[in-house]
Amino acid sequence: MNTIPHITDAEWEVMKELWNKSPRTANEVIEALQDRTDWKPKTIRTLLNRLNQKGAVSFLQEDRVYAYYPLVSEDECVRAETRSFLKRIYGGAFKPMFVNFLKDEQLSEEEIRELKRLLDDKTK
Amino acid sequence: MNTIPHITDAEWEVMKELWNKSPRTANEVIEALQDRTDWKPKTIRTLLNRLNQKGAVSFLQEDRVYAYYPLVSEDECVRAETRSFLKRIYGGAFKPMFVNFLKDEQLSEEEIRELKRLLDDKTK
DNA sequence: CTCTTTGGATTACAAGTGTAATACAAATAT
DNA sequence: ATATTTGTATTACACTTGTAATCCAAAGAG
Numbered sequence: 001m002n003t004i005p006h007i008t009d010a011e012w013e014v015m016k017e018l019w020n021k022s023p024r025t026a027n028e029v030i031e032a033l034q035d036r037t038d039w040k041p042k043t044i045r046t047l048l049n050r051l052n053q054k055g056a057v058s059f060l061q062e063d064r065v066y067a068y069y070p071l072v073s074e075d076e077c078v079r080a081e082t083r084s085f086l087k088r089i090y091g092g093a094f095k096p097m098f099v100n101f102l103k104d105e106q107l108s109e110e111e112i113r114e115l116k117r118l119l120d121d122k123t124k
Numbered sequence: 125m126n127t128i129p130h131i132t133d134a135e136w137e138v139m140k141e142l143w144n145k146s147p148r149t150a151n152e153v154i155e156a157l158q159d160r161t162d163w164k165p166k167t168i169r170t171l172l173n174r175l176n177q178k179g180a181v182s183f184l185q186e187d188r189v190y191a192y193y194p195l196v197s198e199d200e201c202v203r204a205e206t207r208s209f210l211k212r213i214y215g216g217a218f219k220p221m222f223v224n225f226l227k228d229e230q231l232s233e234e235e236i237r238e239l240k241r242l243l244d245d246k247t248k
Numbered sequence: 249c250t251c252t253t254t255g256g257a258t259t260a261c262a263a264g265t266g267t268a269a270t271a272c273a274a275a276t277a278t
Numbered sequence: 279a280t281a282t283t284t285g286t287a288t289t290a291c292a293c294t295t296g297t298a299a300t301c302c303a304a305a306g307a308g
Contacts, residue, residue, distance in 0.1 A: 008295060009212060026255075043297050045256075050295090064255070064304070078213055079228050082221065085209045088133060089202055094225060097206065098239060101218060102246055104203055112243050115222060119236050119243075122226055132265060150285075167267050169286075174265090188274070188285070251307080258301070264294080271288070278281080 004072055004080045005054040013037060014047045015056065019074040023060055023067035128196055128204045129178040137161060138171045139180065143198040147184055147191035 007015055017032045018024060024032075026048055030041045048068055051057045059066035083092075090097045107115070131139055141156045142148060148156075150172055154165045172192055175181045183190035207216075214221045231239075 006294095010296060012212060039296090040298060042299065046296090046298070049257080066256075075224075078224060081209075081213050082225060082228070085205075085213075088136060089205050089209075094229060094231075095235070095238065098222075099242060100199075100202060101206065102242060104206075105218060107218075107246065109247065111219070112247055114219065116240055116243050118223060118226060119240050122231065122236055123233065130264090134266060163266090164268060166269065170266090170268070173287080190286080249308105253306080254304090256302090256304105258299105260299075261297090263296085266293085267291090269288105269290075272286085274283100274285085276281100276283070278279100 004076055005056050007051070007054075007056060007077060007081075010039075010043075011047050011051055011056070014044065014051060015070060015074070015077070018057060018068055018070045022069035024069075025062070025065050025067050027065075029068065128200055129180050131175070131178075131180055131201060131205075134163075134167075135171050135175055135180070138168065138175060139194060139198070139201065142181060142192055142194045146193035148193075149186070149189050149191050151189075153192065 013033065013036065014029060017029050020032075026045055027041075029048065030044045033039060033044055048057065052059065052068070056070065056072050057068050058071050059068045061067075086092050086094060086097060090100075137157060137160065138153060141153050144156075150169055151165075153172065154168045157163060157168055172181065176183065176192070180194065180196050181192045182195050183192045185191075210216050210218060210221060214224075
């Protein structure tokens with residue numbers, strides 16, 4: 001039942017704020033986003049509205065003002081996005097993506113050890 | 125100069141066919157996609173057209189028929205998409221994504237060994 | 249009590265996308 | 279030479295997304 005709504009790029013920025021701390025009023029979210037974006041307040045209100053309509057957030061009414069909070073966790077959204085990305089680009093397989101990434105990116109010795117450690121933990 | 129055009133989900137399916145083998149006529153692409161999708165031939169022609177317009181593919185005229193081929197490599201598209209995905213969801217860092225994926229997915233012993241081997245190769 | 253401000257609700261509007269159908273010209277069949 | 283088929287070009291149309299502006303009601307200012 002708990003289908004995760006699709007969150008667009010712009011909406012994602014708003015969600016990040018709410019995942020970071022919630023509930024927060026529209027104005028609080030707007031202020032928080034002033035640094036990272038150049039969106040007008042109205043734009044951010046639109047995004048909050050759409051997120052509400054698609055069931056990604058809800059709000060409490062404090063005074064005359066809404067305080068929004070997420071209805072979907074960052075974790076599940078991240079996983080959903082990752083899965084759909086992997087499916088689209090790599091046919092769902094992690095390994096090719098991993099290989100490709102390794103080709104592309106140069107990781108430090110330390111990072112490589114780190115990743116191996118993570119794999120080790122997985123074995124147990 | 126070589127900016128990679130944005131390739132949509134549907135277009136990506138078409139590109140996969142052309143990356144797989146090219147040049148191919150519209151009809152060949154259409155036939156190849158009959159299995160994997162339920163798109164009408166006209167739809168696929170539209171996609172080929174759009175890909176052409178955005179500079180992702182071009183074509184040779186054979187007889188009266190176009191044979192399409194990619195202008196952008198799978199590799200660069202995949203990398204571009206991966207980067208933008210990582211940026212959007214994980215703030216650009218690979219490790220959190222890796223961690224998250226490991227949490228989510230159960231890999232076989234063999235797969236884990238495989239990944240470790242890949243990391244080993246990287247060290248040399 | 250009216251005037252202004254402010255927050256939420258509604259509306260806007262162009263570009264991009266999914267998903268085709270229609271129009272047209274050339275090749276083919278008759 | 280026409281009629282039909284077939285491939286390409288053009289057009290369609292609703293939904294999503296980015297990016298707001300306008301409308302309206304309630305709260306606060308005077």
